[in-house]
Amino acid sequence: MKKLLSLLLAVIMLFSVMPVALAADGYKCNCGVTPIIYVKGRTNIYKDRYSELNDENMAETNLTGDKEELIKSALNIATSLGTALLTDEWDEYCDVLLEEVTPLYDQYKLNNDGEKDEGSKTGIDPNWDVENIIEDYKSKGIRTGHTGNATYWPQYMQFQYDMRLDPRENAKDLKTLIDATKELTGHDKINIICRCEGNVILNAYFNMYTEEAKQEIESVIMYNSIASGAEIADELYSNKVDLDADAMNRFINGFLDTTPVTELIKQTVNVLTYSGVIDGALDWVEGIYDKICLNLMPRLIREIFGTCPGWWGMVSPEAFEDAKAFVLETDNADGKYDRLIEKIDAYNEYKKNARGVLEQLQASGVKVYVIAKYGEQIYPVIEDADMLGDGVVSLHKQTFCGATTSEIDTTLDEDYIADRIEAGFGDYISADKKVDASTAAFTDHIWYIKNLAHHDYPWSVEFMMCDILNSGKYTTVNDLEDYPRFIHYEETMELIFNFTEPALVGKLTPLTEENADISKDTTDTSSRFAVLIRFLTALINFFTSLFTK
Numbered sequence: 001m002k003k004l005l006s007l008l009l010a011v012i013m014l015f016s017v018m019p020v021a022l023a024a025d026g027y028k029c030n031c032g033v034t035p036i037i038y039v040k041g042r043t044n045i046y047k048d049r050y051s052e053l054n055d056e057n058m059a060e061t062n063l064t065g066d067k068e069e070l071i072k073s074a075l076n077i078a079t080s081l082g083t084a085l086l087t088d089e090w091d092e093y094c095d096v097l098l099e100e101v102t103p104l105y106d107q108y109k110l111n112n113d114g115e116k117d118e119g120s121k122t123g124i125d126p127n128w129d130v131e132n133i134i135e136d137y138k139s140k141g142i143r144t145g146h147t148g149n150a151t152y153w154p155q156y157m158q159f160q161y162d163m164r165l166d167p168r169e170n171a172k173d174l175k176t177l178i179d180a181t182k183e184l185t186g187h188d189k190i191n192i193i194c195r196c197e198g199n200v201i202l203n204a205y206f207n208m209y210t211e212e213a214k215q216e217i218e219s220v221i222m223y224n225s226i227a228s229g230a231e232i233a234d235e236l237y238s239n240k241v242d243l244d245a246d247a248m249n250r251f252i253n254g255f256l257d258t259t260p261v262t263e264l265i266k267q268t269v270n271v272l273t274y275s276g277v278i279d280g281a282l283d284w285v286e287g288i289y290d291k292i293c294l295n296l297m298p299r300l301i302r303e304i305f306g307t308c309p310g311w312w313g314m315v316s317p318e319a320f321e322d323a324k325a326f327v328l329e330t331d332n333a334d335g336k337y338d339r340l341i342e343k344i345d346a347y348n349e350y351k352k353n354a355r356g357v358l359e360q361l362q363a364s365g366v367k368v369y370v371i372a373k374y375g376e377q378i379y380p381v382i383e384d385a386d387m388l389g390d391g392v393v394s395l396h397k398q399t400f401c402g403a404t405t406s407e408i409d410t411t412l413d414e415d416y417i418a419d420r421i422e423a424g425f426g427d428y429i430s431a432d433k434k435v436d437a438s439t440a441a442f443t444d445h446i447w448y449i450k451n452l453a454h455h456d457y458p459w460s461v462e463f464m465m466c467d468i469l470n471s472g473k474y475t476t477v478n479d480l481e482d483y484p485r486f487i488h489y490e491e492t493m494e495l496i497f498n499f500t501e502p503a504l505v506g507k508l509t510p511l512t513e514e515n516a517d518i519s520k521d522t523t524d525t526s527s528r529f530a531v532l533i534r535f536l537t538a539l540i541n542f543f544t545s546l547f548t549k
Contacts, residue, residue: 034191034218035155035181036469039174041196042163047107049123059107059122073100090288094296102303109302110164114309114340128160130173134180155185163197164308166343167350171204178216189218191469195457199225200313206357207350214360219367221465224454227354228400229316230393235382237301237315237323239293243286245279246525247380250408254377254391254453254520260538260545266522267538274525301327307337312344316397317352320344355400355441362442367474370446371461372398374435375519376453377408388434390454395435402440403448412436430486432516437485444476444485450511451519452489458506459496460489486511488518 045059077100084093107122116122126132137157159177161170178190194202199222206213235241252269256262272278298306305311306327315323324344328337350357362368376391378384387394388405395405406412411433420429420436428438430448440446449461464483468475477485488511493502509515524530 033155034189034469035157035185035187036191036193037157037159037174037177037181039159039192039194039198039202041198043124043128043160045108045122045124045162045164048121049126050121053125059105076100088291090291091295094292094299097292097296098299098303101300105304108164108308109304110307110309112307112336112340114166114307114343116165124160124162128158130159130177133157133159133177134184137180137184155187157181159198159201161201163310166309167200167204167313167347168208168343170201170310171208174201174205175209175212182216189216191219191221192217193221193223193465194225195223196226196454197310197314199223199227200310203227203354203357204313204347204350206361207353210357210360214364214366217361217366219369219469220358220361221369221371221468222358223371223461223465224373224390224393225370225398225400226314226393227351228397229319229351230314230397231316231382231384231387231389232379232392233311233314234316234319234323235384237306237327238319239297239326240383241286241289241293241381242383242385243282244380244385245273245276245282246409246523247377247385248278248282249273249523249525250521251377251380253523260542263522264538264542267535270523270525271531271535273523274528274531298327298330302331307340309340309343309347313347313351315348317348320348320351355402358400359441368442368445369468369475370399370440370442371449371465372403372446373449373452373454374405375408375451377521390452392454395448399440399446400442402442403446404436404439406434410434428485430516431511431513435486444478445474446485447477447483447487448485448511449487449489449508452506456491456504456506458489458491458504460506460508464508483508484510488512488515490518 044053046053046057047059048057051057076096080093080096084090111117127136157177159174161173181190182188192202202220202222249269253266256266269278312320312323324341328341332338332341358368372395373390374388374395376389378387378389378391378394384394386407386409387396388408389395390398395403404412412429412435416436417429417433420426420438425436425438428443429436430450432450435448437443437446437448447464452458452461467480467483471479473479477483488509490507490509492505492507494505495502496505522534524534
């Protein structure tokens with residue numbers, strides 16, 4: 001019996017490694033399941049990537065550090081601010097603010113050339129180095145990343161990268177992984193899913209290896225893409241700062257969850273917005289900002305993100321020259337940023353071609369899909385904060401400067417809608433009258449998901465992408481009954497697979513007239529009565545929760 005079991009185990013082991021062995025020897029797989037490489041968004045940067053990778057080791061912020069030091073820093077900033085307010089002399093305040101804030105990110109920045117210093121230990125988890133991903137794949141087979149992915153995507157690998165670095169360097173690593181995946185699986189073609197900053201890397205790959213991509217990519221899904229840039233980067237880097245009370249109100253209401261405490265906070269902000277208190281406070285803050293911005297902001301950006309070519313990948317082509325002049329050229333008389341500028345100039349040419357290269361790929365037979373999000377207030381510190389988007393980037397840019405949209409608090413003009421309907425494009429107008437999809441690139445291959453924030457990646461969308469890729473054809477928004485062009489998202493936490501904790505699953509349903517007005521935004525400054533009732537209701541619920549515990 002032992003000999004028989006040993007023989008069976010030997011046979012099983014032989015067949016388990018045969019596909020990889022054969023693939024390395026030119027084997028062509030006929031399993032019918034195209035491998036997927038998932039190019040993820042930003043990952044953690046660590047001060048010492050070879051030590052324990054915990055919160056204290058994270059390089060992006062030292063806010064988890066010594067509380068006494070943080071309190072001391074806050075007091076220094078407050079003291080210098082008080083002196084500046086009394087004397088109207090702001091240079092010392094700028095110096096103190098820079099001195100106290102930049103150490104919070106002291107391990108994040110790169111050198112003036114936009115590179116890691118020789119011997120620097122900062123970076124991502126070494127397990128995500130492309131060589132280690134490939135070796136792990138060779139030894140274990142499929143790298144699932146999440147347990148459930150093995151069920152839905154049998155041939156699946158993740159690609160992570162150091163977002164700070166030149167996107168072109170990360171694109172070379174992606175190309176290495178694509179080549180290795182083809183060799184190890186025996187497939188000629190690869191599917192790629194990318195999200196957020198991953199689209200910056202993928203755009204570099206498409207521009208650098210256009211002809212190869214036409215041959216080796218079967219499908220690509222661009223998920224809440226910033227390949228065409230993001231307003232938050234455009235305007236902070238270009239000094240187009242604007243603080244708006246209504247936008248701040250919507251942001252706080254949409255950002256906070258719904259508990260008695262947070263609901264009271266939301267409605268308190270709503271009252272203060274309606275009464276004009278927040279507007280007056282923001283005007284005061286803007287007055288101070290106007291006095292310090294030229295002295296402080298270029299230095300502050302350079303000391304945190306401004307030397308990272310990857311972050312420059314988020315700046316749109318139309319904002320790029322202004323941003324470069326404001327952040328880098330104000331301090332480049334001696335040419336110390338010339339090599340960095342050379343890097344970001346080169347990638348900016350790829351950004352200009354983000355839509356064009358996708359159109360080339362589509363024309364060659366690559367299936368190009370886009371999944372975009374909207375319904376969240378963009379961070380309310382920039383002039384274009386009211387553009388319809390997902391909290392970080394507008395829907396317009398996510399659709400490669402294509403879709404026509406209203407602002408977040410309005411709808412498309414009624415005459416415009418009537419003209420589009422008369423022209424035969426009524427089906428492209430969203431039920432909430434905020435989006436005209438007919439003007440976007442890849443028109444019938446873009447899905448619009450309402451009320452899904454940029455930073456949320458629920459399993460329901462993962463399942464949706466799986467269905468799109470597995471449809472067996474170039475799927476359109478009319479092919480999958482559960483996933484029409486416009487989709488409504490509802491947040492849910494559920495136990496799935498063998499997870500021990502509830503996961504963000506979410507519910508996707510068609511966007512209709514019945515659910516078109518549903519939103520996490522509970523702001524209402526329509527009348528004194530409405531504001532007062534909402535505030536009193538929140539106040540009563542808060543005190544009720546205290547006495548019912």
